[in-house]
Amino acid sequence: MTLRLTATLLEQCFNSRDDSDLEIFLKDASVPCHQHLLQARCPALDTTALNLPENPSVVDELLRWVYTGKMALPLEAVGGDRIAQLAEMWGLRDLHAMRQRLLRSWRREPARGCVEEDLLRAYDQERLGKTWFLCEKVQEEDPHVYAGFLPLLIKASSFFGAMFSSRWADSSVNGSDVAVIKVGWDVSTMRRLIRFLHGGPSFIRDIQDLDQAIHCADFFGMPVLLAHCNTWIVEHLDRDTAPRLWSYVESQPRLRMNWLEDSIFQEDMLITADSECFDFHLQEFLMMVDGIRDGESWVPLYDLTPSLMYRLVASGSLDVSTALLKSVVANFVQQKVPPAEQKAMLQRMMPPEVLFNRELRDQVLGGCRLGVRGLM
Incomplete structure (x- = not known):
């Protein structure tokens, strides 16, 4: 989606x-x-x-x-x-x-x-108003960025809402009605952000841009960028990248907090990266441990944090044999946990401390049918 x-x-x-x-x-x-x-x-x-x-x-x-x-x-x-x-x-x-x-x-x-x-075409043709941002100059690049449709920026950002309601424009060009507003951002980031809001390409080009998107979301008061981060992460999940992306989501409270309650989005429109990553790992776990069975010392699954691996085994929803999953968890703990803490962590991730997998969960719960998150 x-x-x-x-x-x-x-x-x-x-x-x-x-x-x-x-x-x-x-x-x-x-x-x-x-x-x-x-x-x-x-x-x-x-x-x-x-x-x-x-x-x-x-x-x-x-x-x-x-x-x-x-x-x-x-x-x-x-x-x-x-x-x-x-x-x-x-x-x-x-x-x-x-x-x-x-x-x-x-x-x-x-x-x-x-x-x-239509909006992006009008933006590129500079037919949505006469306001420009003056950014920090980088070498010979033109520091001006076209602001475009101001009501859109106001709805997207509390920063822009305050800016355009308090008349921050501090200069004009050649005495005309063109407003030029100084902003302390580099021109390339600002141009990419404003064009994205007007229907342009994704603000996030690769995983390296996620930090910048979250920083912009905080600075500009822009929940649409947090929604964009969640969507981008979900759209780029695969067996190689998913563990690293899920660990990134866990490290970023802004991607997991209830910012949605005050946002402009309806609940049924939203994609939550954390829950989508969780479901992806449940579905693809068996394929993601192929390298371990082949004797490889490191597989992408090891990019998970111990707390995320714990969530998976605690759910009891992994469709993996008990013997194989015990081997995977033991190797994971050896790779990810300091030696002094490995024994305690391994015990915490093994049955009977957790439901572990579907096989053991069914033995414990019998014929009961519970949703995955009802067990978490």
């Missing part, structure tokens, strides 16, 4: 438009929106002539699609045909995908909208 962070942030922008800079005037009401995003998604729209003889619910549902690529189905009370007509008049880029969603075809998955693609 890939978490669509940019679309999630834009949904927050749709749900809270108190910082809107454009009003669509209707017969008996007006609907707020963000001009730059509307123009990025609907290039044919004339934002100087937005007086429409239209029902507010029609306009609001069209804006929901413009911001999020989602529809609040069913739309019988609103009028899907009228929404599609208005979208066509505005020149909505992904009109075809929206029509599919309105039709709710059950024969195939409706085409996904192009919210992120």
Whole structure:
């Protein structure tokens, strides 16, 4: 599962438009929106002539699609045909995908909208505002980074929220209305971060970037980066990397704490790297010990910490024979634990101190069926 962070942030922008800079005037009401995003998604729209003889619910549902690529189905009370007509008049880029969603075809998955693609295109063309960050200069590289769609940055980051609510911009360029804001970050990191938020490539290019992502998340108050770390780790689990990645997750409290409770993400959207790593090791453990059976002195499984190995054997969910698992655990303790502590650690990881594996767990619990985490 890939978490669509940019679309999630834009949904927050749709749900809270108190910082809107454009009003669509209707017969008996007006609907707020963000001009730059509307123009990025609907290039044919004339934002100087937005007086429409239209029902507010029609306009609001069209804006929901413009911001999020989602529809609040069913739309019988609103009028899907009228929404599609208005979208066509505005020149909505992904009109075809929206029509599919309105039709709710059950024969195939409706085409996904192009919210992120449109936003990134507008960002690269510098059509989302006139604010720039002035970063620390590195050699001859241009220290300016385009800020892009400010409401998106405000929703993503408490740091940017404070910045743009307190008018930190301290200079202008040639007397124009271009705002330039100094930030104490190197230009390459800042450019990669801001473009990522606008739908660009992953901020994390390899495992070496995880520390930087967590540091940025802390500095900028940006839970989306922590969500990105969790997702990246899960997407890069394999038999060689999983032990090292799980040990990294254990070493980083920010990846395991309940930051999600105050975040913008719904619970069913989230990927928790710790639980996914746990499940991966249960499923792949037997294949990961092949090298041990072949007499190799070191296998990737030894990149686990003793506490993580303990969690696996304590769960009683490893589908590995008792004799083989005892040998694996004994070798692991010998490799990972100081000699003076090996005897105590080995005893702690062996039955009857732990359920150990499915074979012994079934003997202890009989026919009881318990979830893995119910045993932890």
